[in-house]
Amino acid sequence: MVDRANRPSALSAPSAAVPGAEVDVTDARVTARLPSGESVEVLLYGASVISWKSNEGKTENLWLSEKAALDGSKPVRGGIPVVFPVFGPPPKxxxxxxSLPQHGFARNQRWEFLGKSTSEDALDSSSVKLDFGLYSANLTEDARKAWPYDFGLVYSVTLAKDSLQTVMNVRNEGKESFEFQMLLHTYLRVKDISKVAVNGLMGVQYVDKVLNASTHTESNKSVTITGEVDRVYGDIPQDTTTVVEDSKPRFDIVRDNLSDTVVWNPWTEKAKAMGDFAPDSGFKEMLCVEVGAVKGWQKLEEGDTFEGGQLIKSLL
Known part of the structure; x- marks a missing residue:
């Protein structure tokens, strides 16, 4: 058994879903829809969430590039790609x-749909949980050669009326220990980035990748976006980061057993330089707030398990 520190506490979301929730499975994706209209779509390629609609299905909460590859040819630009076992460019x-590519291999491997679970809580609030698996035996030959460890990943995506929960379980299924990083690369959809702020990071130390990976301490109660931003906030003491738009709370991102958060927006020049980022002005309508364990490395011994995730609440 692993230490309790490696396991998250229960998040304050319904645990599964009401009878009547619809789940449609095709060769390429899994779509779930609640009776009230909320929905989520997950590609089997990368287990990437590409759509999450709340407010009876009227409000899309995730940004997806118009040029995002949804055919399994490359990682998805937008939604919630899964980063594992390394964040950013790997050590040289x-x-x-x-030997791995940037952000590792999980986002460009085909995952297995493990099934759904549905139930109803006492408050008559429905939800549906979808589980996806990726295992060392299922990796492409190149990925297996580059990272030859025996592991199992189970990624759970739970849709509720006003929230989306995404949790990653990592298990060492071999005899050799391994180190890893993980991150949920969430692209949130906003109306106007000039009216957006991120709260809950004041006093937190961060690495600013725009400023030559220099280290700073956040001095602002509200972090606004006025140019390219690429910051890794580490060891955040509180669990919740709030995205505010036009002075009103828009999203709460609740981390569980994950201590780091990346805030990213490519702004004008970098957006134009990315071939799969469209439209060029799309940076005005998105903000990445990415929870993860990326400051240093998590280590798992034989048979050990690590679990961490997030609960995103739509506050409209």
């Missing part, structure tokens, strides 16, 4: 992840 040499 001397680390087991050094």
């Amino acid at each position: 040499s001397g680390h087991p992840t050094s």
Whole structure:
């Protein structure tokens, strides 16, 4: 058994879903819809969430590039890609992840749909949980060669009326220990980035990748976006980060057993430089707030398990 520190507490969301929730499974994606209209779509390629609609299905909460590849040819630009077992460019040499591509392999492997669970809580609030699996035996030959560890990933996506919960379970199924990083690369949809702020990071130390990976301490109660932003906030003491738009709370992002958050917006020049980012002005309507364990490495011994995730609440 693992130490309790490796396991998250229960998040304050319904645990599954009401009878009547519809789940449609095709060769490429899984779509779930609640009786009240809320929905989520998950590609089997990368287990990438590409749509989450709340407010009876009227409000899309995730930004997806108009040029996002949804055919399994490359990682998805937008939605919620899964980053594992390394965040960003891997160490240049001397680390087991050094031969992997940026952000690892989980977002460009085909996952297995493990099934759904549905139930109803006492308050008559429905939800549906979808489970996806990726295992070392199912990796492409190149990925297996680059990272030859025996592991199992189970990714759970739970849709409720006003929230989406995404949780990753990592298990070491081999005899050799391994280190990893993980991140949920969430692209939130906003109406106007100039009216958006992120609260809950004041006093937190961060690495600013725009400023040569220099280290700073956040001095602002509200972090606004006025140019390219690429910051890794580490060891955040409180669990909730709030995205505010036009002075009103828009999203609460509740981390569970994950201590880090990346805030990213490519702004004008970088957006134009990315071939799969469209439209060029799309940076005005998105903000990445990405929960993860990316400051240093998580280590799992034989048979150990790590679990961490997020609960995103739509506050409209």
